[in-house]
Amino acid sequence: MRIWDIHPKKLCRNHLLGEHRELHGLWNILVEKKKGYSNHPETKRWKGKLKALYARHQSLVCQMKERGYNHTSPLKGSLAKGLSKQTDYINLPCEQVKILRRKKCNCEV
Numbered sequence: 001m002r003i004w005d006i007h008p009k010k011l012c013r014n015h016l017l018g019e020h021r022e023l024h025g026l027w028n029i030l031v032e033k034k035k036g037y038s039n040h041p042e043t044k045r046w047k048g049k050l051k052a053l054y055a056r057h058q059s060l061v062c063q064m065k066e067r068g069y070n071h072t073s074p075l076k077g078s079l080a081k082g083l084s085k086q087t088d089y090i091n092l093p094c095e096q097v098k099i100l101r102r103k104k105c106n107c108e109v
Contacts, residue, residue: 001026001042003056005086005093008063012106017069020060024073027053031079045088054080 001022008016028034029043030050037043046053054075061071091099097109 001037001040003042003046003053004096005089006096006100006107006109008060009066010108011063012108013067014105015100015107016060016063016067020057020064023053023057023060024075027057027075031076041090045086045090048082049084049086050082051080051084052082052086055084056086 002019003023003026004011004015004019008019011019025037026043026046027050029036029038030046030053054077057075061074064071100107100109
């Protein structure tokens, strides 16, 4: 599970769409109190920050639409509570860039 802290514009197709899918899974864990991956470090860093997670989703959706993808899975904005900014990182954004570079994908990092 990975929610990147890099601007979605820089993500390749696979990472953009993959993050979108993972974000929905994470949202369901946090909102619906699902047990799966509830102790995962990525899940823990987003607890109490649904506003920030919602904002990340919106930025992913904007980039998806800009690339011509259809988006049919909106999140319920009224559930976006808590902090509006993510400041906890498993890997700092500069480290995330290095991770993506090592993957040799088409991300523009």
